[in-house]
Amino acid sequence: MTAAPLRPPPQAPPSPPPTLLIAALCAAEVLTMIGVFAFAALLPAFMAAWDLSSTEAGWIGGIVFAGYAVAAPVLVALTDRVDARRVFVGGALLAGGANLAFAVAADGFWSALLLRALAGVGLAGTYMPGLRVLVDRLPPARRPGAVPLYTASFSLGSAVSYLIPALVADLAGWRTAFAVAGLAAVAATALLVWLPRHRPEPPADGARGALLDFRPVFASRATMGYVLGYVAHMWELFAFRAWIVAFLGFGLAAGATGPADAGGTGLLAPGSVATWGALVAMAASIGGARVATRRGRAATTQVFMAASALMALGFGWCAGLPYPVLAGLAILYAGLIQLDSAALTTGAVETAPAGRRGATLAVHSLLGFGAAFLGPLLFGLTLDLAGGRDSAAAWGVAFALVGGIGLLGIPALALARGRPRTARGG
Known part of the structure; x- marks a missing residue:
């Protein structure tokens, strides 16, 4: 046989x-x-x-x-x-x-x-x-x-x-x-x-542990510095993105006698301005990450966050400006917000505890997008409490609150400055 x-x-x-x-x-x-x-x-x-x-x-x-x-x-x-x-x-x-x-x-x-x-x-x-x-x-x-x-x-x-x-x-x-x-x-x-x-690779020690065990991530000061900075960033970013079209529509009515006079049609229509801002933001995110890598990620990101937060403190009070000027400021602000985005995510990944990169991204998403939910909601609530969406002062107060939240990311990132980099893991 x-x-x-x-x-x-x-x-x-x-x-x-x-x-x-x-x-x-x-x-x-x-x-x-x-x-x-x-x-x-x-x-x-x-x-x-x-x-x-x-x-x-x-x-x-x-x-x-x-x-x-x-x-x-x-x-x-x-x-x-x-x-x-x-x-x-x-x-x-x-x-x-x-x-x-x-x-x-x-x-x-x-x-x-x-x-x-x-x-x-x-x-x-x-x-x-x-x-x-x-x-x-x-x-x-x-x-x-x-x-x-x-x-x-x-x-x-x-x-x-x-x-x-x-x-x-x-x-x-x-x-x-x-x-x-x-x-x-x-x-x-x-x-x-x-x-x-x-097929995902098994952990090196063969033990997967609990699916949602995030304790090692919370215990990493450097990682949580970037995660908490991301929370402030996402609050500001998504409040802006959720309300920018409505704010530009208000500014269009407040700054001119009609859309034709303000140039608020076609390429400068509120929706189009939001699109241009998102495209500028894409380039700003990539460029900001490169600069942060070369200059020191945590410290440079703090500068980026200060710039966008200070912009927010004044942006909401600009509704009465000529509409093309307001549209230009909106595009500039969209770029400033995104300067720190990729740098924050890269920082969280690079400082993740060994073998916990997936868990780190999960915590990053949970807290960051939780803030992305609260930002638009609290913005709308502020508008109602401060006089309604037809009030210029209400828009000013709402954006100022967004800027104040953005500033909170700066002390959070102090946790990541000067911290030794941990071993990288999957």
Whole structure:
């Protein structure tokens, strides 16, 4: 009896070309984000149609990021145990379904609140898990250049999220705008289904521990310095993004007798200005990270945070300026806010406790996007308490509060200055 021939060991599926992989993940992330700021882009119309108070509008604008903050710790930590591609595809389908349901069923505060929260859970399943899909499949030498491109796609997606819903709504109404956003998120899954499967590597000691054990992250002073700085940054950033279109609309009416006189149409329409600001922010984030790496990350980031917070303290009082000047200041402010974004995330990752990079990103997302929820909400509440959205003083007070929160990131980053760098881990 002859022995059966030995079977060759199974071959790992071929890796896709790095350039194609990077392009696919960046495009997929942008597609899933078209609906993220759609409500903010169309906020004045919703406030009028549904008779929303500023506080109610703040709830709807911020609930996306509350959904993100609640779901992200579980979904990001889960990528240590299952292929991150599965998490991304599930998140994209949920985001797409939530936007399609909004297009069909949203008719007021409560329905909008629920569906936007579900969209936030979908976002949690795509942003950081998408980064993990990319890193898991790239050779180590390509990762340093690829990660900034992917994280910058969040800002590009933000820009598109202001532009496309506004354009579609002008042509076919807001329900069609949300339907387009939903279909785009579903279409993003086609960019990932062709990727080979990836099995996450087990921990070096073979023990995974509890999925949500974040104690080592909280115990790292340097890491928490960057995380808490990120909290202040996200509060300021998302308050700005949720309310900038409405503020520019107010400024357009306050600074001129009509849109034609102010130049508030076309490239200077409020939604277009928000888009330009998000594009400038993308470049500022990449450039700010490079400068911070060369000059000292924590100290340089403190300077960036001071600049954007000081801008916020005065920005809300500028509504009476000629509209083109106000639009230019909004774009400048959008860039200043983003100078510290990538530097803060890089700092958290680089100082993460050994073997706890996934847990660090989970804490980063939980606290950061929790602030992203509270920022728009408290901004709207401040508007109501300070005189309403038709009061110039109320806008000044609301943005000043945002600047005050932004300044809190500076002492938080003192925890990270001069601290020894910990060993890097996965």
